[in-house]
Amino acid sequence: MSIAAPSTQRNTFTGWLLAPGVFWMILFLVAPIMMIVYVSFWTQTTFAINSTLTLDSWKNFFSSEAYVGALWTTLRLWLIVLALTFIIGYPAALFVGLLVKSKTVSTILLVLCVIPFWTSFLIRVLAWRPMLGKEGAINIILQKLGLIDSPIEVLLFSELSVIIGMTQIYVVFMVGPIAFMLGRIDRNIIEAARDLGAGFGRIFWKIIFPLSLPGVVVGAIFVSVMVLGEFATSGALSGRKVNLLGNIIVTQVGSLKWAMASVVGVILTILLGIVVAGFLRIVDLKSEL
Amino acid sequence: MESKALKPILAVYVAAFILFLYGPFIVLGILSFQQGPEGGPQFPIIDWSTYWYRHLFGLTPPSRIAPLPVGEALLRSLTLAFMTMVTATVLGVMAAQAFRRRFRGAGIVFYLIVLGMMVPGVLTGLGTSLLANNVVGVERHWWTTAFVAHVVYTFPFAFLVMLAILNRFDGSVEEAAWSLGVSPARTFRKVTFPLIFPGVLSAMLFAFTLSFDEFPRTLFASGRDQTLPLAIYGTFSVEIHPNIFAFGVMTTLFSFSLLAVYGILMGLSVRRAKKIAMQEDIA
Numbered sequence: 001m002s003i004a005a006p007s008t009q010r011n012t013f014t015g016w017l018l019a020p021g022v023f024w025m026i027l028f029l030v031a032p033i034m035m036i037v038y039v040s041f042w043t044q045t046t047f048a049i050n051s052t053l054t055l056d057s058w059k060n061f062f063s064s065e066a067y068v069g070a071l072w073t074t075l076r077l078w079l080i081v082l083a084l085t086f087i088i089g090y091p092a093a094l095f096v097g098l099l100v101k102s103k104t105v106s107t108i109l110l111v112l113c114v115i116p117f118w119t120s121f122l123i124r125v126l127a128w129r130p131m132l133g134k135e136g137a138i139n140i141i142l143q144k145l146g147l148i149d150s151p152i153e154v155l156l157f158s159e160l161s162v163i164i165g166m167t168q169i170y171v172v173f174m175v176g177p178i179a180f181m182l183g184r185i186d187r188n189i190i191e192a193a194r195d196l197g198a199g200f201g202r203i204f205w206k207i208i209f210p211l212s213l214p215g216v217v218v219g220a221i222f223v224s225v226m227v228l229g230e231f232a233t234s235g236a237l238s239g240r241k242v243n244l245l246g247n248i249i250v251t252q253v254g255s256l257k258w259a260m261a262s263v264v265g266v267i268l269t270i271l272l273g274i275v276v277a278g279f280l281r282i283v284d285l286k287s288e289l
Numbered sequence: 290m291e292s293k294a295l296k297p298i299l300a301v302y303v304a305a306f307i308l309f310l311y312g313p314f315i316v317l318g319i320l321s322f323q324q325g326p327e328g329g330p331q332f333p334i335i336d337w338s339t340y341w342y343r344h345l346f347g348l349t350p351p352s353r354i355a356p357l358p359v360g361e362a363l364l365r366s367l368t369l370a371f372m373t374m375v376t377a378t379v380l381g382v383m384a385a386q387a388f389r390r391r392f393r394g395a396g397i398v399f400y401l402i403v404l405g406m407m408v409p410g411v412l413t414g415l416g417t418s419l420l421a422n423n424v425v426g427v428e429r430h431w432w433t434t435a436f437v438a439h440v441v442y443t444f445p446f447a448f449l450v451m452l453a454i455l456n457r458f459d460g461s462v463e464e465a466a467w468s469l470g471v472s473p474a475r476t477f478r479k480v481t482f483p484l485i486f487p488g489v490l491s492a493m494l495f496a497f498t499l500s501f502d503e504f505p506r507t508l509f510a511s512g513r514d515q516t517l518p519l520a521i522y523g524t525f526s527v528e529i530h531p532n533i534f535a536f537g538v539m540t541t542l543f544s545f546s547l548l549a550v551y552g553i554l555m556g557l558s559v560r561r562a563k564k565i566a567m568q569e570d571i572a
Contacts, residue, residue, distance in 0.1 A: 025404070039419050120540050168310065172310070
């Protein structure tokens with residue numbers, strides 16, 4: 001069908017269509033990230049930075065217990081939240097994507113999961129306070145049920161509250177992609193396996209789970225990227241007890257310590273790169289989607 | 290059989306799961322009707338009242354609790370979201386249109402665009418501020434630095450939505466128009482655009498809502514004047530009152546009205562498409 005003559009004309013046309021977007025991303029995404037790397041080697045004076053290159057900020061980061069501690073806290077919370085979103089999200093996705101026969105019901109359930117996102121992110125975070133507090137909904141319910149005598153105080157302003165909050169906010173990003181992949185499984189394969197006498201466990205591990213793996217990977221990438229870059233949830237629900245890398249960046253910028261903020265930014269970028277590349281090694285997404 | 294028992298168990302589980310997603314919001318909704326101005330942001334409800342809603346609109350007698358500084362911030366956020374929506378959608382449609390043909394470097398360009406939604410807001414926010422402060426030398430404002438950061442974030446969503454739509458698009462209608470001598474610009478306006486309109490609408494919805502609620506990028510890049518999420522964030526550090534909950538309920542209602550507008554426009558465009566198809570059938 002292709003005509004030889006207008007081909008070059010069409011190529012330039014494609015170029016013109018792409019140019020604005022590509023330039024926007026290079027100028028306002030790639031350049032800023034390069035800038036973070038560059039500034040991390042700048043010299044920090046009390047209230048300013050200058051472009052004399054130095055390793056001071058990097059040395060400061062690795063010699064400070066608080067900063068390195070934030071790195072470990074970030075990694076620990078990321079692993080916990082990732083595991084929880086997977087464990088809590090997978091069964092829900094299994095039901096929505098595979099077990100529900102009617103497409104309409106499945107769509108309605110997915111929409112139900114997405115509706116909370118129409119409330120401001122910050123207010124959703126804040127809503128956990130009256131839920132988890134000492135006089136919060138959970139403590140009141142548990143006390144009314146007679147399960148506990150005195151309120152559980154560790155529920156709010158602790159690492160636990162940050163974990164609960166993040167899990168609730170991000171679990172849907174795990175459910176969506178998994179449910180999508182499960183929905184694409186050819187039901188005949190499962191029928192066939194059942195006819196050949198395979199039990200549900202076997203069908204799950206041999207057919208369903210492997211076929212849903214790309215969804216798990218996409219979900220895990222979404223959750224990881226968001227949790228690793230978090231600072232608002234930890235700030236609002238931990239009473240500043242939990243400091244993630246994101247929180248360090250915010251406080252450093254707040255006190256005009258741009259060089260240190262940049263060091264933390266570079267570390268975060270490297271961390272994200274490793275995590276995403278690692279997940280992409282598990283499945284080849286391009287061939288799956 | 291095991292799977293027979295599995296389905297009801299999972300149904301109950303999903304119900305609990307949805308309760309988990311909605312729990313905080315239900316609590317928030319209940320507490321927004323707390324009595325004021327003495328009632329705090331926790332249980333028990335002293336008395337049901339709409340005090341905090343009236344407080345939001347400045348309809349209550351002055352008390353020690355300052356009204357939320359949302360008026361101007363709301364206006365800024367709406368303007369910013371609108372600017373972002375238009376820019377991101379135009380960029381998204383253009384880029385997706387280009388992707389309908391195979392070209393060299395398509396993989397790299399694809400990842401470059403998608404990177405915008407993958408890089409955490411702290412990083413783009415920080416980088417944009419550094420660039421503005423130290424290289425370009427411009428002051429940070431919500432309508433300059435925050436705006437470009439918002440487009441970086443929302444453009445990929447618009448692009449992916451449009452890509453999904455154009456993948457299912459039958460190019461032969463365009464070719465028919467071209468072969469009849471209709472100019473490409475006119476073909477796009479009269480043929481392509483009406484067909485991809487539902488996608489454009491979805492892309493706009495994505496871009497607008499994501500920008501309206503965007504927080505981390507704005508925190509770094511917006512400078513002095515606050516947008517709505519920043520105004521809400523400002524109340525975090527101080528004592529919180531149920532007025533923020535009332536405000537949460539209001540913003541959610543606002544989002545739903547946006548969704549309703551989206552639904553109506555979508556319904557109209559689908560109906561129009563059906564009508565055209567029917568006319569063609571008759572002809």
